[in-house]
Amino acid sequence: MNFFKVIRWMVWKDLVSEIRNRENISSMFFFAFAVILIFSFSFSMDARSSRELMPGIIWVAFGFTGIIGLGKSFLPEVQNDCMEYLQMAPVSKGAIYLGKFAGNVLFLLAVEIILFPLFILFFNLDVLDKLPMVLLIFLLATIGLSALGTLFSALTVQIRAREVMFPILLLPLAVPVFIGAVESTRGALNGDPLALYGHWLELLAIFDMIFMIVAFWLFEFILDE
Amino acid sequence: MSIKAAGITKSFHHFQVLKNVSLEIKEGACYALFGPNGAGKTTFLRILATLTRPSAGAFEISGHDGIREKMRVRENLFLISHGSYLYDDLTVIENIRFGIEIRGRNLSDSEIKSALDRVEIGAFGRLKARFLSAGMKKRLAIAKAILIRPKVLLLDEGYSSLDERGIAILNHCIREFNNEGTTVFMTTHDRARTAEVAHHAGVLTGGTLKEISVRDLSGSHELF
Numbered sequence: 407m408n409f410f411k412v413i414r415w416m417v418w419k420d421l422v423s424e425i426r427n428r429e430n431i432s433s434m435f436f437f438a439f440a441v442i443l444i445f446s447f448s449f450s451m452d453a454r455s456s457r458e459l460m461p462g463i464i465w466v467a468f469g470f471t472g473i474i475g476l477g478k479s480f481l482p483e484v485q486n487d488c489m490e491y492l493q494m495a496p497v498s499k500g501a502i503y504l505g506k507f508a509g510n511v512l513f514l515l516a517v518e519i520i521l522f523p524l525f526i527l528f529f530n531l532d533v534l535d536k537l538p539m540v541l542l543i544f545l546l547a548t549i550g551l552s553a554l555g556t557l558f559s560a561l562t563v564q565i566r567a568r569e570v571m572f573p574i575l576l577l578p579l580a581v582p583v584f585i586g587a588v589e590s591t592r593g594a595l596n597g598d599p600l601a602l603y604g605h606w607l608e609l610l611a612i613f614d615m616i617f618m619i620v621a622f623w624l625f626e627f628i629l630d631e
Numbered sequence: 632m633s634i635k636a637a638g639i640t641k642s643f644h645h646f647q648v649l650k651n652v653s654l655e656i657k658e659g660a661c662y663a664l665f666g667p668n669g670a671g672k673t674t675f676l677r678i679l680a681t682l683t684r685p686s687a688g689a690f691e692i693s694g695h696d697g698i699r700e701k702m703r704v705r706e707n708l709f710l711i712s713h714g715s716y717l718y719d720d721l722t723v724i725e726n727i728r729f730g731i732e733i734r735g736r737n738l739s740d741s742e743i744k745s746a747l748d749r750v751e752i753g754a755f756g757r758l759k760a761r762f763l764s765a766g767m768k769k770r771l772a773i774a775k776a777i778l779i780r781p782k783v784l785l786l787d788e789g790y791s792s793l794d795e796r797g798i799a800i801l802n803h804c805i806r807e808f809n810n811e812g813t814t815v816f817m818t819t820h821d822r823a824r825t826a827e828v829a830h831h832a833g834v835l836t837g838g839t840l841k842e843i844s845v846r847d848l849s850g851s852h853e854l855f
Binding site: 416482485492 | 725730734759
């Protein structure tokens with residue numbers, strides 16, 4: 407079915423381009439690394455305060471890293487008027503959105519997976535047994551952030567004040583994702599029973615669904631009008 | 632009719648670029664649109680390409696309404712524009728494969744090679760698009776058109792950036808497209824080269840279209 411073929415080609419194109427130029431991944435990685443480094447030197451934390459502060463530090467690093475990466479995700483489409491080609495292509499614009507979205511999720515997850523061991527190292531986290539749950543939280547929060555970020559990146563990519571407008575649009579709507587991510591990460595790192603923080607995971611999953619459906623629907627208008 | 636436009640009007644704020652432009656082009660014909668800079672040629676072409684919505688009027692491409700049946704129209708047309716529609720970090724072959732397979736067509740390596748050879752850039756298939764000259768990018772766009780075989784081919788100043796050989800290749804392709812039933816609509820400033828392929832011509836000035844004879848293209852008098 408051409409719908410899935412479009413998604414596959416969009417993901418392939420973004421991955422191949424990124425592997426070759428490494429522009430996005432490297433800027434995201436170095437920003438997040440700087441955040442980790444600064445926080446690790448700013449606080450001397452015991453185990454208890456580490457558990458309290460870590461979720462916030464993690465999501466400050468990942469959240470703002472995401473803003474850097476997502477904000478640039480549509481730049482390659484503008485460079486040679488490729489956005490126009492996608493607009494004229496006789497394909498579902500929703501499939502184009504899902505392709506860009508999937509590529510963004512993969513980039514952000516890759517950066518998060520590379521950086522998380524640095525958190526463990528710099529902040530002496532004991533998380534090995536909690537890793538599957540932590541990774542699930544990363545996945546859910548990254549999906550929500552990417553669903554919104556992909557949409558607003560497309561919306562702002564052609565305006566002059568893109569770098570100002572993108573976070574202004576994204577951050578207020580991403581607040582439920584950040585809250586859900588921080589609270590569920592805290593629960594997971596503390597080793598709390600799932601029943602105590604499971605509702606935050608549900609919140610993340612619900613917002614993921616809402617953001618994806620709305621963005622999928624809106625993208626047709628953004629690309630075509 | 633392959634292209635049928637009726638009463639196309641387009642305004643940007645209070646400035647009316649196109650005033651009630653009507654046009655009919657038969658299947659397999661080549662229509663060349665001339666006009667001074669800023670006359671609205673590209674705007675008209677972008678309307679036909681479904682990239683810009685007209686302020687008033689209607690148009691059909693291959694029998695499909697250009698405003699209500701955009702998807703059907705887009706299945707039938709291909710635009711060669713000023714933008715190369717290329718991704719700098721993909722190679723020539725990868726760009727072709729992406730650009731065409733995303734439209735739902737499967738391509739074999741030999742088809743791509745044959746199209747690149749036709750436009751004489753076969754040796755550059757593995758070169759990244761960022762290293763191509765403007766003329767090579769235009770040839771690549773022609774190769775895409777060869778592979779897509781659209782019912783309607785739109786060219787926005789198709790001869791620009793092309794060298795003598797490139798222009799000859801493009802004209803050869805236009806004749807071949809026309810023979811196969813593809814309608815070609817182009818905006819251009821090159822009278823001599825256009826005269827070799829155009830069946831019909833028009834001049835757009837002050838937002839209005841005036842049909843002219845293709846014989847006028849060979850003369851030296853001013854068109855507008």
